[in-house]
Amino acid sequence: MLHLRLITPSDRTDAVVRLIEGTVGTTHLVVLPGAARNPSGDVVMCDVAREAGDELIGTLRALDLDKTGSIAVENIDLSLSRRADKAEDEAPGEGADAVLWEHLADATHEESTLSVTYVAFITLATMIAACGVVLDNAVLIVGAMAVGPEFGPLAGLSTALVQRHPRLALRSLTALLVGFGVAMAVTVGFSLFMDAVHLFSQEKLDADRPNTGFVYAPDWFSFVVAVLAGIAGTLSLTSAKSGALVGVAISVTTVPAAANAAVALSYGDTKQTWGSTEQLLLNLLGIVLAGTLTLLTQKWLWAKHRGARVPSRGAPL
Structure with a gap:
């Protein structure tokens, strides 16, 4: 699993949230309105199966989030969650075979x-x-x-x-x-x-x-x-x-x-x-x-x- 921490301009947060919710393999979505200070905006966090990560990150970049906010990605070594297990099962392919090009x-x-x-x-x-x-x-x-x-x-x-x-x-x-x-x-x-x-x-x-x-x-x-x-x-x-x-x-x-x-x-x-x-x-x-x-x-x-x-x-x- 991957953990994404995003800083989004307030006017784009809803679009980012809908994108994450519509992506197979995501879970543990958290939205903190107004939490970011530099750059200012909202903080959005989620976990995503590795095999779905490249597409999600690419789409977030297509929204210019890397320019107007921030995209931080971390590997999760241990995740004890049935929702995480379900997200990995739903995501297509195997995480070991996925290439995170970014x-x-x-x-x-x-x-x-x-x-x-x-x-x-x-x-x-x-x-x-x-x-x-x-x-x-x-x-x-x-x-x-x-x-x-x-x-x-x-x-x-x-x-x-x-x-x-x-x-x-x-x-x-x-x-x-x-x-x-x-x-x-x-x-x-x-x-x-x-x-x-x-x-x-x-x-x-x-x-x-x-x-x-x-x-x-x-x-x-x-x-x-x-x-x-x-x-x-x-x-x-x-x-x-x-x-x-x-x-x-x-x-x-x-x-x-x-x-x-x-x-x-x-x-x-x-x-x-x-x-x-x-x-x-x-x-x-x-x-x-x-x-x-x-x-x-x-x-x-x-x-x-x-x-x-x-x-x-x-x-x-």
């Missing part, structure tokens, strides 16, 4: 914004991965994958392509390019420093690395894994199962490939640099392609399902 766009907007924190995380992840590839330590590689924040911009790019949102696409591409660019540049300097203090060496980089040699040897398995990870990551975002993102993060070799490219570049090893760059680009392409196709499929399936659903309880306006 929430997805907002989440990916935040995750794909180039910020100091984002650059710091991706740089630290790349430096950790650099230690992992030189030492051939799989634990460090997995740790670096988990720290890396790059799935946010990748999901943002997929969302932008599906929603035709050029500003989100540009923001996501900027975060990816600048983030990896800064991370790899800093890691080159880090590698030179580690070599100077005799912790890194070209002999270690050129040695047989059974645990981490895959990061500069791209093949079709790399692309297949990236596609599968992209599907899983997108589903975890749209179904609000964020815990699955950890598994996605440690299944693709974006950050380790960038790290290996940076270390190899510091030693002038063009073969490993190019191989790692190919691995990085292959993984990025696979994730974006899979994420975009997953969102398009979800959009088509949900539109088909909504087209065959039962009518709402009444005319919304």
